[in-house]
Amino acid sequence: MDAVKTKKISLIVLFLVIGFIIPQFVTKPYYLHVITMCLLWAYLASSWNLFCGFAGQLSLGHGVFTAVGAYVAVMLFNDYNISPWIGMFAGAGAAVLLSILIGYPTFKLRGAYYALATVAIGSGVVVLIENTQALGPFRVGGAEGLIVKLMGNAPAFFQFMSKQPYYYIALVMLIIVVLFAFWLKNSRLGYYLSALKEDPEAAEALGINVRNAKLVAAAYSAFFTAIGGVYYAMLIRYLEPNAIAGPMMSNEMVFLAVVGGSGTVLGPVVGGITLHAISEVIQFYFGDLAQGLHLFIYGLIVVFMIMFKPQGIIEILQKYYNRFLGITDRGEDEKSVKRTAGS
Amino acid sequence: MSNALLEVNELTINFGGLIAVNQLDMKVNTGEAVGLIGPNGAGKTSAFNLISGVYKPTHGQVFFDGENITGLTPYQVNRKGIGRTFQVVKPFGSMTVLENVMVGGFVHTSKRSKSREIAMQVIEQVDLKRKINSLAKNLTLSDRKRLEVAKALATQPKLLLLDEVLAGLNPTEIEEAVKMIKSINKSGISILMIEHVLQATMAICSHIVVLDYGKKIAEGTPQEVTSNPEVIKAYLGDDYEAVNN
Amino acid sequence: MDSLSVIVNGISMGAIYGLIALGLTLIFGIMKIINFAHGALLMLSMMCSYWTWKYTGINPYLLIIMIAPVMFVIGYSTERFFIKPVLDAQKDVREPIAVLLLTAAFAIVLENLSLMLFGADYVMAKTTVTDATIAFGGVTLSAARFYALIIALVISGGFYLFLQYTELGRKLRSCGQDRNTASLMGIDVPKTFAIAFGIGTALLAVAAITLLPFYYVHPTVGNVFMTKAFIVVVLGGLGSVPGALLGGIIIGLIESIGAQYMTATLTTVIVYAIFLLILFIKPSGLFGSRLEW
Numbered sequence A: 001m002d003a004v005k006t007k008k009i010s011l012i013v014l015f016l017v018i019g020f021i022i023p024q025f026v027t028k029p030y031y032l033h034v035i036t037m038c039l040l041w042a043y044l045a046s047s048w049n050l051f052c053g054f055a056g057q058l059s060l061g062h063g064v065f066t067a068v069g070a071y072v073a074v075m076l077f078n079d080y081n082i083s084p085w086i087g088m089f090a091g092a093g094a095a096v097l098l099s100i101l102i103g104y105p106t107f108k109l110r111g112a113y114y115a116l117a118t119v120a121i122g123s124g125v126v127v128l129i130e131n132t133q134a135l136g137p138f139r140v141g142g143a144e145g146l147i148v149k150l151m152g153n154a155p156a157f158f159q160f161m162s163k164q165p166y167y168y169i170a171l172v173m174l175i176i177v178v179l180f181a182f183w184l185k186n187s188r189l190g191y192y193l194s195a196l197k198e199d200p201e202a203a204e205a206l207g208i209n210v211r212n213a214k215l216v217a218a219a220y221s222a223f224f225t226a227i228g229g230v231y232y233a234m235l236i237r238y239l240e241p242n243a244i245a246g247p248m249m250s251n252e253m254v255f256l257a258v259v260g261g262s263g264t265v266l267g268p269v270v271g272g273i274t275l276h277a278i279s280e281v282i283q284f285y286f287g288d289l290a291q292g293l294h295l296f297i298y299g300l301i302v303v304f305m306i307m308f309k310p311q312g313i314i315e316i317l318q319k320y321y322n323r324f325l326g327i328t329d330r331g332e333d334e335k336s337v338k339r340t341a342g343s
Numbered sequence B: 001m002s003n004a005l006l007e008v009n010e011l012t013i014n015f016g017g018l019i020a021v022n023q024l025d026m027k028v029n030t031g032e033a034v035g036l037i038g039p040n041g042a043g044k045t046s047a048f049n050l051i052s053g054v055y056k057p058t059h060g061q062v063f064f065d066g067e068n069i070t071g072l073t074p075y076q077v078n079r080k081g082i083g084r085t086f087q088v089v090k091p092f093g094s095m096t097v098l099e100n101v102m103v104g105g106f107v108h109t110s111k112r113s114k115s116r117e118i119a120m121q122v123i124e125q126v127d128l129k130r131k132i133n134s135l136a137k138n139l140t141l142s143d144r145k146r147l148e149v150a151k152a153l154a155t156q157p158k159l160l161l162l163d164e165v166l167a168g169l170n171p172t173e174i175e176e177a178v179k180m181i182k183s184i185n186k187s188g189i190s191i192l193m194i195e196h197v198l199q200a201t202m203a204i205c206s207h208i209v210v211l212d213y214g215k216k217i218a219e220g221t222p223q224e225v226t227s228n229p230e231v232i233k234a235y236l237g238d239d240y241e242a243v244n245n
Numbered sequence C: 001m002d003s004l005s006v007i008v009n010g011i012s013m014g015a016i017y018g019l020i021a022l023g024l025t026l027i028f029g030i031m032k033i034i035n036f037a038h039g040a041l042l043m044l045s046m047m048c049s050y051w052t053w054k055y056t057g058i059n060p061y062l063l064i065i066m067i068a069p070v071m072f073v074i075g076y077s078t079e080r081f082f083i084k085p086v087l088d089a090q091k092d093v094r095e096p097i098a099v100l101l102l103t104a105a106f107a108i109v110l111e112n113l114s115l116m117l118f119g120a121d122y123v124m125a126k127t128t129v130t131d132a133t134i135a136f137g138g139v140t141l142s143a144a145r146f147y148a149l150i151i152a153l154v155i156s157g158g159f160y161l162f163l164q165y166t167e168l169g170r171k172l173r174s175c176g177q178d179r180n181t182a183s184l185m186g187i188d189v190p191k192t193f194a195i196a197f198g199i200g201t202a203l204l205a206v207a208a209i210t211l212l213p214f215y216y217v218h219p220t221v222g223n224v225f226m227t228k229a230f231i232v233v234v235l236g237g238l239g240s241v242p243g244a245l246l247g248g249i250i251i252g253l254i255e256s257i258g259a260q261y262m263t264a265t266l267t268t269v270i271v272y273a274i275f276l277l278i279l280f281i282k283p284s285g286l287f288g289s290r291l292e293w
């Protein structure tokens, strides 16, 4: 039993060490940027997963939350000089409010209807942003988008000259969201979400206020997603409505989470990092060959991954993980492991 | 009246012309085990759905513990102290037995350890310890029914509504399940159970209510009910069929 | 434009929306799957039709006979080789979202495939129909839109009759109502699913050809129509065939009448708002049956 624990802890330490020393070895800004984007996508997929994966709701409109977070933080910064470090919480707060506003009517919709509602809300928000030049004293910029005011090297304003700080911030964000997901999965709400994902009626009969459980989980998810949006804005320094709110953003989160293994704690991280890395690699090698080639390959990879591993890559990793820990029987341990890493 | 835990008055539900439950009056006293029987389609499950808040009654009230709980939502009803099982069992398939039961255990605590403790105790009570780490979807029907009871018990109800938990079990399994229900009742939880297996109902319940076409046609002790000619006419014919199946 | 023309224009465009939504609603009604590749398959149909027209010069309307069977085969194979395996693997999952994502990924594949094959240019099949107009009762309508309206009405009506009165139509509907019972009654459910997907895709070929003489084709043209098709099917009731046509016409009318009084953006936002309102108040749609959902 203790040997298992030691192995688990050493594995975690190993990954943390790798995570923190990567910038020592990867010094080319381009490569570090690519790795940073992998972490960001892993973070966004994990944020989506907090509600949608855990509660089995297919939201195809989470770009709304990245957009709200990013726009609120950037508008506060551009027009009132409020540091994005503070603005990001205002943005996340706005996203939480919005998630409740959206969730209240939509959560009574069943699977397909909920998915369609989120598609419509997402598309509607893109149209709205594209046609809003200003909101009171704030410049929104409409379809041309919004450029983040440049401050040079200003850590207090979330702006750095080198890529390294961005990398570390993304890493810390990812660690936080994973810890949060782990906590959530094992909390009362986590059990409630697993239950209502399988059978809302049975969950309700066990005293669970299904709508409230969904609202709270969706609020957590919106909060983390919005912070990811702010990070994205500060990294790219430019907000383009379709890129931050549109279907690309919304669908990508879902692809990554599902390919990794939605509803598990680590699946979206695995999916986010591997799938995004793959997409960067094929873009690097095939991007110039023919227009659309790399996305074509990317789409095919997603298609085949979903076809052959609909439960996600995490399922394969789980097997190796168990073997590493020396767990072979279908006993107590397998399950306790499963709840933490997979399942 | 003073010791009536559950009391329903003139409970009625109308599904577009079909009156599934019609002016039903009945009660369950504290500590008692009451049986609700009747032929297929008599409205038994509908009566459960009315009590547990799944349906809103067209007419009539439900009182629990002296409080009017008519029109509350299912989760509110559960929190008042009524646990229920479903005729078509609803396990959370990809969760383990323990996790399934812990979901119920969480209703009165936010602590994992406490919920686990409650769950372990309940699992012991329904004799599912041997399957504690199995996924619910891999259980046999008999174990699924036990799990169904365990989940409801974990919410620590004062009254347990059991919808055909014996249906589909073989005679040995029925015998075990009867023992289990009796012990639950003995531990102080009142029981209202729907059942087609009449001998088992008579072994557990001191009082039986008979429904036919949504209406109560008889009630009383098992002896009184089984000797009632109207009941024999409406119900027992069907029952022999049910037993033979 | 005078108000009558505005209305007729709206109806004709709406009928095309309805035609596009028809396949979506069919696939949902029978398989309970939202096909996110629907727009991309429309685009593919348009591309195939355009290039066939370009190289052969055959009248676009005659192309239906060629393109529709091709699209049927594409749809049928897509279901057989891609969707079915995932459906089978997710049998005991309550909400099989993997299938929806599969179709969404498939859309990416198709869009980029045609980007590679056909390039990113905006092209249109300019034929004699393109600039012709038809006048009747004081209303002037472009000939292409008029033909589109006629084709959409005929196909929708014919399709409805097909579902109601043919053996295959009955099989399709029974799978939609309860696939387990249908299977017990000896219907080959997987095959019926593949046929449904094939028919849904073939219907897109018809819609594509009605659009061809007056609408630009490019690799992302499907997105515009897919979001509209989503709105249309929810408005009309997911799974309802007459609902798809009526829903389409309502959207077409809102757009063309709206265009007289406000910006296109505002119209779009209003369409989304109406959509959400229907979804919240009556998710079964304006014309869908209550039992359907």
Ligand SMILES: Nc1ncnc2c1ncn2[C@@H]1O[C@H](COP(=O)(O)OP(=O)(O)OP(=O)(O)O)[C@@H](O)[C@H]1O
Residues within 6 Å of the ligand: B015, B018, B020, B038, B039, B040, B041, B042, B043, B044, B045, B046, B047, B087
């Ligand atoms: N939601 C509903 N909508 C319409 N009719 C319903 C609904 N629920 C039940 N009914 C009808 O009400 C009648 C009573 O059904 P109910 O399930 O309560 O019977 P039951 O006594 O539990 O039967 P069984 O012994 O077969 O379980 C049946 O005719 C049934 O078809």
Ligand SMILES: [Mg+2]
Residues within 6 Å of the ligand: B044, B045, B046, B087
């Ligand atoms: Mg029943």
